[in-house]
Amino acid sequence: MTNAIHQKQARRDTDHYLRAFSDVQNAVAVTLTQKQIVDRQHIDDIVSSENLRHFMNRLNAAVYGKRFRRFNKRLTVFAVRENSADVRHHLHLMLERPPYICVDDYRYLIFTCWSKTRFGHFNIKVDEAYDLFGWTDYILKRKTKSNWYDAIDWENCYLQTSLA
Numbered sequence: 001m002t003n004a005i006h007q008k009q010a011r012r013d014t015d016h017y018l019r020a021f022s023d024v025q026n027a028v029a030v031t032l033t034q035k036q037i038v039d040r041q042h043i044d045d046i047v048s049s050e051n052l053r054h055f056m057n058r059l060n061a062a063v064y065g066k067r068f069r070r071f072n073k074r075l076t077v078f079a080v081r082e083n084s085a086d087v088r089h090h091l092h093l094m095l096e097r098p099p100y101i102c103v104d105d106y107r108y109l110i111f112t113c114w115s116k117t118r119f120g121h122f123n124i125k126v127d128e129a130y131d132l133f134g135w136t137d138y139i140l141k142r143k144t145k146s147n148w149y150d151a152i153d154w155e156n157c158y159l160q161t162s163l164a
Helices: 003-021 045-064 066-071 103-115 132-139
Strands: 027-034 077-084 087-096 120-128
Touching: 027 045, 027 103, 045 066, 045 077, 045 087, 045 103, 077 132, 087 132, 103 120
Parallel strands: none
Antiparallel strands: 027 087, 027 120, 077 087
16 A cells, blocks of 8 residues: 555544544543553553553443443544653543543543553543544644554554444
8 A cells, every 4th residue: 555545544544533533422531651661571562552452451341341341332442652762652542431430530440440551650641622623633743653644553443333
């Protein structure tokens, strides 16, 4: 696939997710910082993606209980990786917040689930997403991304396709 076609597909996929997130009523903006080395293993994009998957499994299980495993009930999420020579490897998420969980309780739940992952660093930030498009502009900035499309963690992005 040529670079131009690759970029157009990336923009279409991203726009699709962002339009869907505009329908999510209770989105939160999350920044998750990662440890750079654990047991002599350095963090990279693959390890980061595995760590995020572990976190999302924990969070979905905590929020939905058995419905997560049995009926595949999951939170809507859009994940972007960031790293550079002078910035700690971290993740930016747009994450659905269930309406029956208040922001402070959800913040605590995110912190608890993140701290149980192998590369979960204690420095996290969870805020209500008042300006969803401002947040997406920030997390999709090109400054700290060598390849914009690969910075989006497509394996861990999840979009609710139907109301169940």
